[in-house]
Amino acid sequence: xxxxxxxxxxxxxxxxxxxxxxxVLLLGVAVTMALPFLWMVTTSLKDTxxxxxxxxxxxxxxxxxxxxxxxxxxxxxxxxxxxxxxxxVTTTVGDVVTSIPAAYALAKMTxxxxxxxxxxxxGTLMIPGQMLLVPSFVLIKRLGWYNTYWALxxxxxxxxxxxxLLRQFFKTVPDELWDxxxxxxxxxxxxxFQIAVPLIRPGIATVALFKFVGSWNAFLWVMIMxxxxxxxxxxxxxxxxxxxxxxxxxxxxxxxxxxxxPVLILFFFAxxxxxxxxxxxxxx
Amino acid sequence: MPLLSLRRGRRFWxxxxxxxxxxxxxxxxLGLFTFYPFVNAFRYSAYDIRTRTVPGPVVHTSPAVDAWxxxxxxxxxxxxLAAVLASQGAVRDELWVRARQADRWTLKDxxxxxxxxxxxxxxxxxVHRAATRWALDPVGWQNFTRVFAxxxxxxxxxxxxxxxxxxxxxxxxxxxLLATLLHxxxxxxxxxxxxxxxxxxxxxxxxxxxxxxxxxxxxxLLNYFLRMGASWLGLEFNLINWLNSARYVMPAxxxxxxxxxxxxxxxxxxxxxxxxxxxxxxxxxxxxxGAWAVWRRITVPLLTPQIFFLLIISLIGSFKIFxxxxxxxxxxxxxxxxxxxxxxxxxxxxxxxxxxxxxxxSVVLFAIIFALSLFQLTVVQRRVHYxx
Numbered sequence: 001x002x003x004x005x006x007x008x009x010x011x012x013x014x015x016x017x018x019x020x021x022x023x024v025l026l027l028g029v030a031v032t033m034a035l036p037f038l039w040m041v042t043t044s045l046k047d048t049x050x051x052x053x054x055x056x057x058x059x060x061x062x063x064x065x066x067x068x069x070x071x072x073x074x075x076x077x078x079x080x081x082x083x084x085x086x087x088x089v090t091t092t093v094g095d096v097v098t099s100i101p102a103a104y105a106l107a108k109m110t111x112x113x114x115x116x117x118x119x120x121x122x123g124t125l126m127i128p129g130q131m132l133l134v135p136s137f138v139l140i141k142r143l144g145w146y147n148t149y150w151a152l153x154x155x156x157x158x159x160x161x162x163x164x165l166l167r168q169f170f171k172t173v174p175d176e177l178w179d180x181x182x183x184x185x186x187x188x189x190x191x192x193f194q195i196a197v198p199l200i201r202p203g204i205a206t207v208a209l210f211k212f213v214g215s216w217n218a219f220l221w222v223m224i225m226x227x228x229x230x231x232x233x234x235x236x237x238x239x240x241x242x243x244x245x246x247x248x249x250x251x252x253x254x255x256x257x258x259x260x261x262p263v264l265i266l267f268f269f270a271x272x273x274x275x276x277x278x279x280x281x282x283x284x
Numbered sequence: 285m286p287l288l289s290l291r292r293g294r295r296f297w298x299x300x301x302x303x304x305x306x307x308x309x310x311x312x313x314l315g316l317f318t319f320y321p322f323v324n325a326f327r328y329s330a331y332d333i334r335t336r337t338v339p340g341p342v343v344h345t346s347p348a349v350d351a352w353x354x355x356x357x358x359x360x361x362x363x364x365l366a367a368v369l370a371s372q373g374a375v376r377d378e379l380w381v382r383a384r385q386a387d388r389w390t391l392k393d394x395x396x397x398x399x400x401x402x403x404x405x406x407x408x409x410x411v412h413r414a415a416t417r418w419a420l421d422p423v424g425w426q427n428f429t430r431v432f433a434x435x436x437x438x439x440x441x442x443x444x445x446x447x448x449x450x451x452x453x454x455x456x457x458x459x460x461l462l463a464t465l466l467h468x469x470x471x472x473x474x475x476x477x478x479x480x481x482x483x484x485x486x487x488x489x490x491x492x493x494x495x496x497x498x499x500x501x502x503x504x505l506l507n508y509f510l511r512m513g514a515s516w517l518g519l520e521f522n523l524i525n526w527l528n529s530a531r532y533v534m535p536a537x538x539x540x541x542x543x544x545x546x547x548x549x550x551x552x553x554x555x556x557x558x559x560x561x562x563x564x565x566x567x568x569x570x571x572x573x574g575a576w577a578v579w580r581r582i583t584v585p586l587l588t589p590q591i592f593f594l595l596i597i598s599l600i601g602s603f604k605i606f607x608x609x610x611x612x613x614x615x616x617x618x619x620x621x622x623x624x625x626x627x628x629x630x631x632x633x634x635x636x637x638x639x640x641x642x643x644x645x646s647v648v649l650f651a652i653i654f655a656l657s658l659f660q661l662t663v664v665q666r667r668v669h670y671x672x
Contacts, residue, residue: 025465029462098309105306111303131646238487263487267478271477275551278548
């Protein structure tokens with residue numbers, strides 16, 4: 001049968017069927033990925049009665065927008081948001097500022113102990129962060145940093161992820177640039193920040209984004225190193241919010257939505273950097 | 285052996301100094317907050333570590349020795365002293381004398397947990413706000429023997445092993461399938477990439493709250509769909525109590541985290557697929573290989589660097605599962621079915637205050653991760669194709 005049909009049509013037909021299957025499956029995956037978010041948002045707009053109705057009402061009528069101010073006022077979310085934002089910005093700036101010269105040195109300079117240092121930095125990726133919780137807690141206490149912003153900022157102002165990613169980017173900058181800059185009497189530091197850094201801007205954007213999101217989502221460290229309301233970040237605040245409010249799902253979902261939306265906004269505007277960061281981490 | 289400086293030029297040494305200046309901030313921060321705690325994790329595992337109360341700053345000095353001492357000796361708090369402490373922010377009704385010695389008394393305010401120490405110095409009584417100091421008593425291997433004798437720790441090891449053993453391979457296989465689908469898509473790639481990535485970047489705590497609601501026995505989305513599916517197939521379905529029955533806690537945790545990480549892993553694999561040279565595929569097609577053979581014989585082998593990378597990071601990541609348990613179950617779960625190694629470490633340290641014991645448990649966690657990583661780097665990596 002197959003042999004008698006024109007070969008091209010058979011091929012196209014099979015491709016078309018294959019493509020339909022691919023798209024059906026992909027749509028299924030996309031729905032699965034998006035459904036919890038959708039469920040979160042719709043629940044956040046219901047009253048308790050609507051939330052407990054099955055089958056679920058996907059578009060709640062009437063929509064209870066007042067859940068948002070109610071959730072916002074049920075806990076000091078203003079403080080939580082400010083802390084999360086403040087810590088994300090300071091640790092991101094700190095991380096980028098320390099990573100640039102370190103990555104540059106590891107990418108472009110030859111010096112004693114470079115190989116050892118690279119191995120050491122790579123080795124830190126194998127240390128599970130949770131293993132460091134107890135000793136870090138003791139250290140923070142001893143430094144007198146418990147319940148201070150220092151404890152939440154300084155330890156996070158350096159990171160191996162950023163260094164390795166930026167190192168890859170710096171490696172793509174041709175050496176001739178530095179040679180000619182040096183002949184013109186340019187210092188290395190000036191060359192680094194005025195010529196090399198602008199060339200690797202996409203890399204810096206990627207590092208900054210991942211650091212920002214990571215910091216925004218940070219939970220365990222903040223929970224352990226502080227016990228004051230004034231220092232809580234959104235995730236830590238949410239945890240106490242759950243304990244306070246129990247199973248009032250519409251308000252819980254309103255709070256969860258408020259915590260997620262800033263990350264989503266950032267993501268929509270910077271998709272390219274995120275995807276690039278992911279692609280780069282996979283390639284050794 | 286000749287000195288290094290004889291063989292290397294002056295410029296090399298200048299560059300070395302300069303390089304270390306650039307590396308200094310990173311090294312200081314990592315040294316203090318990664319390497320030093322790392323070494324301490326091992327050191328602390330050989331100690332019994334607790335906080336001990338010591339006299340802190342003086343908040344009041346009083347000559348009223350005669351009036352206060354007999355009362356304190358009987359475990360009572362003099363009115364005047366209570367007033368002083370109240371002015372320090374203590375709650376009067378919550379104050380009590382926690383410890384009595386000849387010329388030293390420890391008072392505790394149960395409301396805030398703050399302790400005060402009254403010390404007799406000659407004719408004066410000095411009231412100190414208590415401070416805590418770390419006390420380290422060496423106990424050798426005792427922490428380890430206690431950890432291994434603890435049935436809770438055995439349970440934590442088992443639960444974590446089940447979680448890692450199921451979620452790592454399941455996520456990876458599904459990610460490979462998803463990446464293949466994404467690779468075959470002609471349009472809308474950006475949209476599908478976006479939806480796959482969403483779960484990964486959202487805050488764990490927030491998204492776990494959503495899943496707690498999805499898992500709700502009576503009104504949750506998951507049971508609703510399961511019941512719908514069952515009735516469509518004409519089957520009987522008993523509502524599953526996802527978060528309150530020991531049997532279903534692990535599946536619930538695994539399902540949620542597969543959902544969270546499958547898209548992220550798929551994107552890494554997709555990037556790898558896009559990097560595979562077209563020539564390989566064309567050569568295969570000329571030889572008449574079918575889609576399945578191409579996928580099996582070309583795509584997957586050439587993706588082994590990415591697969592290997594994901595295997596290592598997801599293994600390390602999965603062993604650290606904790607936040608999900610804390611938020612989803614608000615505790616270790618029914619019959620401690622959600623108790624993981626990190627959860628064990630966390631409660632031992634920050635609920636019970638046994639920092640040495642917690643350190644010993646975290647050293648065990650490190651040893652497991654280290655051994656598995658070493659195994660992968662030596663044995664598994666041999667099967668990775670790095671050439672393109």
